[in-house]
Amino acid sequence: ILNVEQSPQSLHVQEGDSTNFTCSFPSSNFYALHWYRWETAKSPEALFVMTLNGDEKKKGRISATLNTKEGYSYLYIKGSQPEDSATYLCAFMRDTGRRALTFGSGTRLQVQP
Amino acid sequence: GAGVSQSPRYKVAKRGQDVALRCDPISGHVSLFWYQQALGQGPEFLTYFQNEAQLDKSGLPSDRFFAERPEGSVSTLKIQRTQQEDSAVYLCASSHREGLTDTQYFGPGTRLTVL
Numbered sequence: 001i002l003n004v005e006q007s008p009q010s011l012h013v014q015e016g017d018s019t020n021f022t023c024s025f026p027s028s029n030f031y032a033l034h035w036y037r038w039e040t041a042k043s044p045e046a047l048f049v050m051t052l053n054g055d056e057k058k059k060g061r062i063s064a065t066l067n068t069k070e071g072y073s074y075l076y077i078k079g080s081q082p083e084d085s086a087t088y089l090c091a092f093m094r095d096t097g098r099r100a101l102t103f104g105s106g107t108r109l110q111v112q113p
Numbered sequence: 114g115a116g117v118s119q120s121p122r123y124k125v126a127k128r129g130q131d132v133a134l135r136c137d138p139i140s141g142h143v144s145l146f147w148y149q150q151a152l153g154q155g156p157e158f159l160t161y162f163q164n165e166a167q168l169d170k171s172g173l174p175s176d177r178f179f180a181e182r183p184e185g186s187v188s189t190l191k192i193q194r195t196q197q198e199d200s201a202v203y204l205c206a207s208s209h210r211e212g213l214t215d216t217q218y219f220g221p222g223t224r225l226t227v228l
Contacts, residue, residue, distance in 0.1 A: 004155070032214045043116060044204070044219040051214055089155055098169060099144065099213060103155030 004092045006104035013080050014112050020076045021107040023090030027071035031095035035064055035075055038106070039086040047075075047088075080111040115139065117220035119205050125226045126195045134190045134223045138207030145188050146217060147180055148204040156204050162188060163211050195227045 005024040013019050025033065032051045038044040048057040053068040061078045077084055087108045091101035118137045126132050138145050144163055148156035149172075159178065161169040164185040173180070177196075182188040192199055202224050206217040 034217070036219070041221070043221045046216045046218065049214050049216055091155075093213060097213070098171075099146070099161050099211075100158035100169065100172065101146075101148075101156075101217065102158070103148075105153065105155045 004090060004102050004104040006088075006090060006107050008107060009105070010108040010110070012110045012112065015081060017080050017111075018076065018078045019080055019109065020074050021088055021109075023073045023075070023104055025071050025073075025090070025092040025102075026094075027069060029094045029096065030068045030071075030092075032093040033066055033068075033073050034091040034093070034101060035073070036089040036091065037086045038089060044089065077109075080109070082111045082113050085109055085111050117205055117207055117218055119203075119220040119223050121223060122221065123224050123226075125228065127228055128195060128197060130195050131191065131193045132195055132225065134192075134203050134225070136188045136190070136205030136207075136220060138186065138188070138205070139209075139218055140186075142207035142209050142218075143185075144208040144211050144215065144217075145182055146206040146208075147188070147190050148206065149174075150202040150204060150222070152201075156202075159190070159203075192225075195225075197227050200225055200227045 035047040036044040050066040055066040087106040089106045091103045147159040150156040158172040162182040177193045179191045202222040204222045206219045208215040
């Protein structure tokens with residue numbers, strides 16, 4: 001059984017605050033780590049696909065880091081805006097050749113104006 | 114361009130009814146995935162197609178669940194004799210190729226409620 005854990009479960013911040021979330025995954029048999037943003041009533045939106053230990057990726061005010069040796073990834077949002085309010089999901093892929101993603105339960109972010 | 118679409122967006126079924134959920138992937142995408150998301154949890158993998166071939170169905174929870182993609186484009190997930198525990202959001206995703214690190218693009222999901 002693969003355990004992908006995300007923390008915190010939910011987060012309330014004020015507009016302009018910077019914030020970060022954690023995704024923990026098994027450090028063995030790692031192949032890739034995906035981050036998604038899912039706004040209510042919309043489709044999950046792909047943010048990053050990360051494969052290499054030490055990888056850092058950035059998209060606007062959002063960035064992510066990856067540590068495959070210890071099994072965690074951080075997602076950072078700089079200067080949160082109300083439109084950043086969403087559930088952020090991470091998903092782990094093992095190196096078994098299967099294409100199934102194993103998702104965490106997500107971090108629900110609410111940004112108050 | 115058009116993204117992944119799913120229909121219906123909402124479905125209410127009485128226990129014991131059969132339901133069919135449709136997924137239209139992005140045109141030209143080789144890979145297609147179905148996931149099930151129960152309330153308060155992350156999506157869980159159900160099945161994977163490469164073109165019309167169903168290469169992985171290890172996540173289907175019972176033989177009441179059946180998926181097909183006969184022409185390698187549109188896919189249908191069928192649930193026979195629905196039970197209350199089948200209530201969930203069913204997500205479809207597609208990716209351009211069959212590579213392991215290809216981004217999976219998701220549809221908005223079908224919310225199934227079984228009464």
